Amino acid sequence: MNIIVLMKQVPEIEKVRFDPEKGRLDRSSAGATTNPFDLNALEAAVSMGPMKAEEMLRDAIARGADRAILLSDEMFAGADTLATAYTLSAAIKKIGSFDLVICGEKTVDGDTAQVGPEVAEFLNIPHVAFVEEILQVDSCSITVKARMERSSYIIRLSLPALITVTKDVNNPRLPTLRDKLRAMRTPITIWGYKDLAEVADPRYFGFEGSPTRVVKVYTPTAERRRGQMISGQPEEIAQKIVQVLLENKVL
Amino acid sequence: MAAALKTGLTADCVDLDLDDDGNLLQIRPAFSGNIMAQIKTRTKPQMATVRYRVMKPLNRDPCRRGEVIVREAEVPEGTGIEILDKVEIMGVNISEADIIVAAGRGLKSPEDFKLLQELASLLGGVLGSSRPLVDSGWIGKEHQVGFSGNVVKPKVYMAFGISGAPQHLFGMRDSDIIIAVNKDPSAPIIGVSDYYVVGDLYEVIPPLINEIKRVKGLVK
Amino acid sequence: MPSSTLNTVIEDLKGIVGERWVITQRELMESYLRDETPDPVRPKPAENLVLVKPSSTEEVSLILKIANDRRIPVFPVGGRTGLVGGSVPTEPGIILSLERMNRIEVDRDNLMAVAEAGATLGELIKAAEDAGLFFPPHPGDEGAQIGGLIATNAGGARAIKYGVMRNYVRGLEVVLPTSEVLWLGGKTLKNNVGYDLMQLIIGSEGTLCVITKAVIRLFPKSKYMVTLVIPFNKRSDALKSVPAILRSGVMPLAVEYVQINEVLEAARHLNESWPVQRGFAQLIIILDGMSQEEVLGACEEISKICEANNALDIFLAETSEEQSRILRIRSNIYTALKPNMVDILDVTVPPSRLEELMDEVDAIGSKYGVYLPAYGHAGDGNLHVHIMKDAGNEHVAKKIKDEIYEEAIRLGGTITGEHGLGKIRLENLQMVLSEKHLDLLRSIKRVFDPNNILNPRGL
Numbered sequence: 022m023n024i025i026v027l028m029k030q031v032p033e034i035e036k037v038r039f040d041p042e043k044g045r046l047d048r049s050s051a052g053a054t055t056n057p058f059d060l061n062a063l064e065a066a067v068s069m070g071p072m073k074a075e076e077m078l079r080d081a082i083a084r085g086a087d088r089a090i091l092l093s094d095e096m097f098a099g100a101d102t103l104a105t106a107y108t109l110s111a112a113i114k115k116i117g118s119f120d121l122v123i124c125g126e127k128t129v130d131g132d133t134a135q136v137g138p139e140v141a142e143f144l145n146i147p148h149v150a151f152v153e154e155i156l157q158v159d160s161c162s163i164t165v166k167a168r169m170e171r172s173s174y175i176i177r178l179s180l181p182a183l184i185t186v187t188k189d190v191n192n193p194r195l196p197t198l199r200d201k202l203r204a205m206r207t208p209i210t211i212w213g214y215k216d217l218a219e220v221a222d223p224r225y226f227g228f229e230g231s232p233t234r235v236v237k238v239y240t241p242t243a244e245r246r247r248g249q250m251i252s253g254q255p256e257e258i259a260q261k262i263v264q265v266l267l268e269n270k271v272l
Numbered sequence: 273m274a275a276a277l278k279t280g281l282t283a284d285c286v287d288l289d290l291d292d293d294g295n296l297l298q299i300r301p302a303f304s305g306n307i308m309a310q311i312k313t314r315t316k317p318q319m320a321t322v323r324y325r326v327m328k329p330l331n332r333d334p335c336r337r338g339e340v341i342v343r344e345a346e347v348p349e350g351t352g353i354e355i356l357d358k359v360e361i362m363g364v365n366i367s368e369a370d371i372i373v374a375a376g377r378g379l380k381s382p383e384d385f386k387l388l389q390e391l392a393s394l395l396g397g398v399l400g401s402s403r404p405l406v407d408s409g410w411i412g413k414e415h416q417v418g419f420s421g422n423v424v425k426p427k428v429y430m431a432f433g434i435s436g437a438p439q440h441l442f443g444m445r446d447s448d449i450i451i452a453v454n455k456d457p458s459a460p461i462i463g464v465s466d467y468y469v470v471g472d473l474y475e476v477i478p479p480l481i482n483e484i485k486r487v488k489g490l491v492k
Numbered sequence: 493m494p495s496s497t498l499n500t501v502i503e504d505l506k507g508i509v510g511e512r513w514v515i516t517q518r519e520l521m522e523s524y525l526r527d528e529t530p531d532p533v534r535p536k537p538a539e540n541l542v543l544v545k546p547s548s549t550e551e552v553s554l555i556l557k558i559a560n561d562r563r564i565p566v567f568p569v570g571g572r573t574g575l576v577g578g579s580v581p582t583e584p585g586i587i588l589s590l591e592r593m594n595r596i597e598v599d600r601d602n603l604m605a606v607a608e609a610g611a612t613l614g615e616l617i618k619a620a621e622d623a624g625l626f627f628p629p630h631p632g633d634e635g636a637q638i639g640g641l642i643a644t645n646a647g648g649a650r651a652i653k654y655g656v657m658r659n660y661v662r663g664l665e666v667v668l669p670t671s672e673v674l675w676l677g678g679k680t681l682k683n684n685v686g687y688d689l690m691q692l693i694i695g696s697e698g699t700l701c702v703i704t705k706a707v708i709r710l711f712p713k714s715k716y717m718v719t720l721v722i723p724f725n726k727r728s729d730a731l732k733s734v735p736a737i738l739r740s741g742v743m744p745l746a747v748e749y750v751q752i753n754e755v756l757e758a759a760r761h762l763n764e765s766w767p768v769q770r771g772f773a774q775l776i777i778i779l780d781g782m783s784q785e786e787v788l789g790a791c792e793e794i795s796k797i798c799e800a801n802n803a804l805d806i807f808l809a810e811t812s813e814e815q816s817r818i819l820r821i822r823s824n825i826y827t828a829l830k831p832n833m834v835d836i837l838d839v840t841v842p843p844s845r846l847e848e849l850m851d852e853v854d855a856i857g858s859k860y861g862v863y864l865p866a867y868g869h870a871g872d873g874n875l876h877v878h879i880m881k882d883a884g885n886e887h888v889a890k891k892i893k894d895e896i897y898e899e900a901i902r903l904g905g906t907i908t909g910e911h912g913l914g915k916i917r918l919e920n921l922q923m924v925l926s927e928k929h930l931d932l933l934r935s936i937k938r939v940f941d942p943n944n945i946l947n948p949r950g951l
């Protein structure tokens with residue numbers, strides 16, 4: 022069975038600093054890591070990103086991937102989900118034969134959960150998102166349990182197919198030291214825009230091919246807690262708490 | 273759908289607006305909820321989805337008239353997707369709850385969890401607990417919040433009779449809003465709360481339950 | 493002390509710290525009456541108590557003045573994570589919590605932090621990290637306070653490379669039971685003026701003075717850190733590897749020994765899963781350094797040694813998420829076992845004799861027909877043995893404890909490596925200290941605390 026796993030390198034989210042005044046984020050103190058949801062989904066790895074993402078693909082090899090391809094080119098930069106998905110699907114077409122594509126449910130930075138389903142659409146294959154358990158795989162289908170709000174669905178997909186997986190799907194295995202050292206010496210295939218031009222239309226790559234624009238970002242609430250005292254007769258206190266619940270739209 | 277239409281998509285918006293040219297301004301959280309991003313789409317149609325419960329339904333306006341268009345839809349066959357079964361998820365999953373009503377050693381007896389359960393149910397929330405009550409077997413371990421329990425991040429965390437030990441705070445400090453009710457004005461939980469009541473939980477909860485019922489129209 | 497004496501000072505205490513910070517109702521102070529010592533051996537708190545939360549050193553001094561004048565016992569408490577009842581208020585008196593005194597200032601130029609005693613370990617780790625520096629040891633639960641960590645000279649898993657709490661303390665501000673404030677040491681790295689009172693106070697368990705502030709040494713952040721998990725079939729193979737690793741020149745932050753039953757139990761308790769399911773005996777080794785190359789080089793060295801000792805494999809956690817998961821599970825072995833625990837022992841032997849000690853512990857276990865879960869800071873020869881409720885009754889539990897103590901002492905070790913004496917180990921003191929030694933300790937106590945008001949425990 023040929024499995025392609027899509028992986029994105031993201032900042033270590035707990036170390037990113039958010040500056041509420043300037044609405045900026047500072048990634049400088051944060052190391053780069055594999056998007057944690059992607060670790061749950063691994064056999065042969067493809068990533069689109071800067072050359073630095075090589076480290077992550079080496080980690081993927083140490084964890085059991087047989088082969089790793091990095092899509093890295095200035096032409097790919099600034100892509101939104103549509104352009105990202107288009108580029109990734111072009112790479113998958115170039116690889117040729119596959120039975121299953123696995124993505125993480127979402128990233129910890131862009132956080133959209135859109136790339137997987139869009140890749141499936143470009144490849145014209147069935148997909149299911151938020152898979153929390155793989156129940157059965159045979160030569161022509163895969164049966165999964167996927168989460169939607171308060172229910173789970175048991176779904177059978179005919180292969181080839183794409184799934185996006187949640188962190189419940191498995192516990193990422195730890196690599197052995199031997200595999201880690203071997204992976205450090207394994208070369209990573211790098212494909213640029215020319216390599217994909219044969220299977221795709223370059224107008225849909227990168228910033229130029231992206232229909233959405235991030236106009237600005239800001240930090241929603243200042244971190245400090247309000248520390249507001251609510252006092253009065255029990256009935257007044259109840260009214261004030263209900264007011265807070267209503268303001269925060271939980272009631 | 274966006275990919276099929278080759279257009280942009282901004283999903284899970286918490287706010288939508290129009291700019292001067294009539295284009296959609298889409299506001300959505302990113303970086304695991306740490307920042308908000310404002311997104312515009314250059315292509316048409318401009319597509320967005322909104323997060324559950326962030327928009328309020330408008331009041332019904334019986335004067336409005338609109339045309340209902342009926343079209344035959346062709347449902348394609350052989351999508352390669354077959355839904356075999358649907359399973360309701362039972363039990364609590366406290367780490368996904370939007371509202372947590374939690375109790376600590378300020379609770380006098382295990383029966384009193386019923387009072388908190390009533391409050392939690394009215395709010396569609398889940399019960400939480402500090403460690404001592406779990407250790408005493410008053411409530412299941414799956415409800416424990418903290419370093420040796422669950423790490424939760426609800427929209428509202430209500431702490432009744434919980435002092436706010438560091439090991440408890442570890443599990444809930446990232447909640448959006450923290451409301452604490454504690455008899456002791458020196459309790460550390462007060463220092464980390466957004467709203468606090470210095471008072472007896474047994475005097476605060478019953479009128480709170482009534483008030484919520486009133487607002488929900490369940491009682492007069 | 494008659495309870496009326498205590499009642500007469502409550503108004504004075506409110507005058508010092510403000511009404512809000514004096515708590516007299518018992519139901520509001522429950523968690524100040526106990527620490528993490530397992531229920532069966534934890535001392536019972538006294539009935540008549542008042543809890544006071546000062547906000548400054550001056551307030552602490554005023555409180556101690558009143559207490560000393562009226563001969564009222566004072567119990568300094570920290571995060572109440574101690575495992576030997578050290579902070580439990582066993583006589584009517586004042587519970588003194590410094591939790592409001594929790595400021596931390598980091599001095600980047602001198603690589604030091606000045607922390608008030610009520611700041612928690614978690615807060616110190618974070619303050620150092622935010623300043624781009626590093627507080628390497630992990631000497632206990634992160635809810636422990638600086639005052640408590642210093643008062644118990646806490647050790648922890650990462651003591652191999654940089655030592656225990658004592659090695660980090662450069663200066664102390666303390667309040668004597670007779671209410672004077674003293675500054676000991678400071679930001680200098682060397683200081684040779686007279687007897688070193690600061691070192692005497694580190695580890696004095698709140699019996700000589702109240703610690704209010706400390707200068708703590710920090711280190712540059714290491715650029716790269718990994719955690720290895722190494723499974724072995726046999727305990728002897730795992731433990732044999734430890735001295736060989738330390739001899740090889742590799743300097744790990746931590747070398748921990750665990751057995752599969754306990755880590756699986758802790759993982760289950762947290763609804764997590766332990767990453768390595770094979771091998772009865774496992775070593776957890778944390779390494780840090782300036783580059784990936786340097787650290788992986790050290791890993792290779794360790795790997796050679798462990799493989800020569802029949803390691804089943806060597807697993808490596810590199811992401812901070814995976815490393816903290818391993819540490820969190822390891823840290824929760826204690827909490828997972830706690831509901832069925834009678835006592836947790838803290839015996840320490842020369843590192844090379846750890847295996848012998850563990851075999852003796854097993855032998856004692858079989859003799860009494862009980863399972864004695866054990867794990868330890870293997871690099872330090874420090875073993876935590878748990879006596880569980882299957883021991884049946886208190887009498888048997890005590891016999892098991894005494895026999896383990898005897899074995900540890902026979903192997904050149906001692907009865908406690910890091911938790912201290914608190915209030916439940918005094919009965920075993922004569923096993924390790926001579927009468928003359930005890931006399932000196934008693935005299936020192938009298939010099940600092942002539943009226944025996946500070947954490948009295950009857951040495």
Ligand SMILES: Cc1cc2nc3c(=O)[nH]c(=O)nc-3n(C[C@H](O)[C@H](O)[C@H](O)COP(=O)(O)OP(=O)(O)OC[C@H]3O[C@@H](n4cnc5c(N)ncnc54)[C@H](O)[C@@H]3O)c2cc1C
Nearest residue numbers: 027028069101102124125127128131132133134135136282
């Ligand atoms: C603040 C902000 C807001 C944004 N909002 C939008 C928006 O509203 N609409 C929009 O179209 N774009 C948006 N983007 C751009 C989007 O984040 C990027 O296109 C990003 O490259 C991919 O999206 P994602 O990180 O959300 O991935 P997700 O869709 O969340 O990722 C799911 C999975 O897809 C795979 N995957 C994703 N990216 C890659 C990759 N580069 N290489 C390999 N596999 C990958 C991984 O398996 C991953 O787990 C936004 C970016 C930012 C910074």
Ligand SMILES: Cc1cc2nc3c(=O)[nH]c(=O)nc-3n(C[C@H](O)[C@H](O)[C@H](O)COP(=O)(O)OP(=O)(O)OC[C@H]3O[C@@H](n4cnc5c(N)ncnc54)[C@H](O)[C@@H]3O)c2cc1C
Nearest residue numbers: 376377378402403418419420421433435439455456473523
């Ligand atoms: C390694 C370790 C792990 C731990 N893990 C966890 C964990 O995961 N989760 C956890 O919660 N704890 C954990 N703890 C325990 C933690 O240290 C505290 O002991 C615990 O959180 C205290 O619980 P509490 O606040 O309910 O009780 P208390 O600290 O006793 O507080 C009770 C509070 O109730 C108030 N009160 C009393 N009566 C009333 C009333 N009628 N109305 C209103 N208020 C009232 C009191 O003023 C007091 O503040 C852990 C400890 C350690 C050492």
Ligand SMILES: Cc1cc2nc3c(=O)[nH]c(=O)nc-3n(C[C@H](O)[C@H](O)[C@H](O)COP(=O)(O)OP(=O)(O)OC[C@H]3O[C@@H](n4cnc5c(N)ncnc54)[C@H](O)[C@@H]3O)c2cc1C
Nearest residue numbers: 570571572573574578632637639640646647648698703910
């Ligand atoms: C899960 C867990 C893991 C642990 N791991 C370790 C470990 O790895 N290594 C280790 O050495 N210990 C460990 N311990 C026990 C260790 O003793 C405590 O973690 C810590 O050192 C005590 O700090 P505390 O603030 O909780 O003090 P408390 O328990 O509150 O008090 C301990 C003693 O210090 C005194 N004291 C507290 N504050 C002051 C002050 N300001 N001035 C004077 N005296 C004071 C008290 O009177 C008492 O005698 C662990 C405990 C737990 C529960």
